[in-house]
Amino acid sequence: xKKWLQRLQPLLVNKLSLxxxxxLELPRITVVGQLHVYIENHHGLKTYTNTELTLASTDGIIxxxxxxxxxxxxLPEEILLEGTIExxxxxxx
Amino acid sequence: xxxxxxxxxxxxVTVVVRGKRPEYFFQMCMDQLGIxxxxxxKISKDICEGKMRVRHVSDIRTLRRGTSYxxxxxxxxxxxxxxxxxxxxxxxxxxxxxSFFLIYALSNMIWSIQISGVSSDIEEKIMQTxxxxxxxxxxxxxxxxxxxDIQFALTQEIPxxxxxxxxKKGTTFLLEGIEKERIEKIEKNPPRNLIAKKNGVITxxxxxxxxxxxxxxxxxxxxxxxxxxxxxxxDEEDEEKTIVAAEGEVIAETWYKxxxxxxxxxxxxxxxxxxxxxxxxxxxxLEVPIWGWGNPEYEHSFIQEHEHPLYFLxxxxxxxxxKRTIHNQELLEEEITEEQALKIGIQQIHDDLMNExxxxxxxxxxxxxxxxxxxxxxxxxxxxxxxEDIVKEEPxxxxx
Numbered sequence: 001x002k003k004w005l006q007r008l009q010p011l012l013v014n015k016l017s018l019x020x021x022x023x024l025e026l027p028r029i030t031v032v033g034q035l036h037v038y039i040e041n042h043h044g045l046k047t048y049t050n051t052e053l054t055l056a057s058t059d060g061i062i063x064x065x066x067x068x069x070x071x072x073x074x075l076p077e078e079i080l081l082e083g084t085i086e087x088x089x090x091x092x093x
Numbered sequence: 094x095x096x097x098x099x100x101x102x103x104x105x106v107t108v109v110v111r112g113k114r115p116e117y118f119f120q121m122c123m124d125q126l127g128i129x130x131x132x133x134x135k136i137s138k139d140i141c142e143g144k145m146r147v148r149h150v151s152d153i154r155t156l157r158r159g160t161s162y163x164x165x166x167x168x169x170x171x172x173x174x175x176x177x178x179x180x181x182x183x184x185x186x187x188x189x190x191x192s193f194f195l196i197y198a199l200s201n202m203i204w205s206i207q208i209s210g211v212s213s214d215i216e217e218k219i220m221q222t223x224x225x226x227x228x229x230x231x232x233x234x235x236x237x238x239x240x241x242d243i244q245f246a247l248t249q250e251i252p253x254x255x256x257x258x259x260x261k262k263g264t265t266f267l268l269e270g271i272e273k274e275r276i277e278k279i280e281k282n283p284p285r286n287l288i289a290k291k292n293g294v295i296t297x298x299x300x301x302x303x304x305x306x307x308x309x310x311x312x313x314x315x316x317x318x319x320x321x322x323x324x325x326x327x328d329e330e331d332e333e334k335t336i337v338a339a340e341g342e343v344i345a346e347t348w349y350k351x352x353x354x355x356x357x358x359x360x361x362x363x364x365x366x367x368x369x370x371x372x373x374x375x376x377x378x379l380e381v382p383i384w385g386w387g388n389p390e391y392e393h394s395f396i397q398e399h400e401h402p403l404y405f406l407x408x409x410x411x412x413x414x415x416k417r418t419i420h421n422q423e424l425l426e427e428e429i430t431e432e433q434a435l436k437i438g439i440q441q442i443h444d445d446l447m448n449e450x451x452x453x454x455x456x457x458x459x460x461x462x463x464x465x466x467x468x469x470x471x472x473x474x475x476x477x478x479x480x481e482d483i484v485k486e487e488p489x490x491x492x493x
Binding site: 044045047048049050069070071072073075076 | 116117119120123124127129130132133134135138141
C-alpha cells in the first residue's frame with residue numbers, strides 16, 4: 001500500500017500538476033536576498049546557534065549557515081530566520 | 094509576522110532558557126503547547142532567549158517541570174506592564190493632573206480689580222457698575238464682557254468719568270480713570286478779530302467785546318471782518334488804541350445747494366430680537382461645541398462672535414472659549430412713492446447738515462430746484478437756507 005502510494009505521488013505531480021511541496025511533503029524555502037529565509041513544512045529543529053540552523057525534513061536535513069542569526073518567528077512546521085545568510089545545504093540520509 | 098501583531102496590547106516577556114541545547118525547549122513549547130515564540134537568539138552555547146506572550150508564562154512553567162532547563166524572565170514589554178506601572182504611581186499622576194486643572198481654572202478667574210486715578214466715591218461707583226456687568230472677584234474670565242464693552246458701560250453709567258482705560262492683565266483688571274474736572278476756564282485769549290466763515294446775510298448779532306463793523310441785514314462774504322479787536326476811543330484825551338480779543342455771536346443766513354438720490358425700492362434689515370447662544374471651545378483647527386446644539390432655522394441671520402482666550406498662569410493657551418450668537422433677522426422690502434422718497438431725502442440732508450455744521454444750526458427753508466426720476470431713483474437738487482453762527486477767529490498780529 002505504502003509503496004503503491006509512493007509510486008503514485010510523482011505521477012500526481014507530473015500528470016495532474018499538483019504542487020510538489022504539498023503532495024510530496026517537501027520543505028518549501030523562501031529566501032529574500034541574504035536577509036531572510038522562510039522555511040515551511042520542516043520536521044523540527046535540530047541545532048540552532050548564532051551561525052547555523054539545522055532543520056529536519058522528510059528525507060534528510062536542511063542546513064543554513066551565515067552570521068547573526070535570529071529566529072524571528074517559530075510556528076509548528078514554519079520558521080522565519082533573519083541574519084546574513086551565506087549557504088543553504090540539503091543533506092539526504 | 095501577524096502572530097506578533099498585537100503583542101503590545103497583550104504584553105510580552107523575554108524568556109531566557111539555560112540548559113543543554115536550549116533551543117529544544119522552544120521547540121517543545123511549539124510542538125506540545127502551540128505557543129508562538131519570536132525573536133529567538135542564541136546568546137551562547139547553553140543560553141537562548143526569545144519573546145512570548147504573557148498569558149503563556151504559566152503554561153511554559155508547567156512544561157519546564159521535569160526538564161533540566163532553567164527559566165528566567167526579563168524585559169516585560171507592552172501595555173499591561175505600562176498600565177500596572179501607572180497604577181502604582183497613579184496618585185502622583187492624578188494629583189499632578191488635578192493641580193494642573195486647578196491652576197488652569199484659577200488662571201481664568203478674576204483675582205483683583207485695581208482702580209487708579211479717581212477719587213474714592215467714584216471708585217465705589219465704578220465697583221458697583223462693574224458688579225452689574227458681572228466683573229467681580231471670582232467670576233470667570235470668559236463670562237466677562239470685553240474690555241471695550243466694560244469701558245463703554247462705565248462711561249455711560251458714570252457721567253463724572255471723562256475717560257476710563259480698562260486693561261486685562263492676567264487675572265487682574267486694571268482700570269485707570271480720569272475725572273471730569275469742573276474748573277472755570279480762565280479765558281485769556283490773545284487779541285483777535287472776528288471774520289466771516291462763509292457768505293451770508295446777517296440776521297442777529299450780539300457782540301460782547303470788540304467793535305462791530307457790520308449790521309443786521311448786511312450781506313457778508315467769506316473772509317469779511319465782522320468785529321474788530323482794535324478799539325479806538327475818541328473820548329479819551331489822546332487817541333489810544335486798545336487791543337482786545339473780540340468776542341461775539343453773529344448769526345447769518347447761509348445757503349447750500351445739495352444733491353440727493355433716494356431709491357424707490359427700499360431694502361432694510363431688522364433684527365427681530367430672537368436669538369440663540371452657542372458656546373464652543375476653539376483651537377486653531379477644531380471647534381468643539383460645549384453648549385447650545387443645533388442651528389436655528391432662521392431665514393436670515395446675523396452672527397456675532399465673542400472670543401475669550403484661556404490662560405494658564407500668565408500664558409495664553411491655544412484654547413479659546415467662543416460664544417456665538419445667532420440673531421434672527423428680517424428683510425424688509427418695500428416700494429415707496431415719489432413723495433415718500435422726497436421726504437426721506439430731505440430728512441437725510443438735514444441729518445447730514447447737522448453732522449457737518451454742528452447741532453446749533455437752524456434749518457429755515459428748503460426749495461426743490463430740480464427733481465427727476467431715473468432708474469428707479471429719485472434725484473433731487475435742493476436749496477437749503479440755514480441760520481448759523483459764521484464767526485471765525487483771526488488773531489491780531491503784534492504790531493498791527
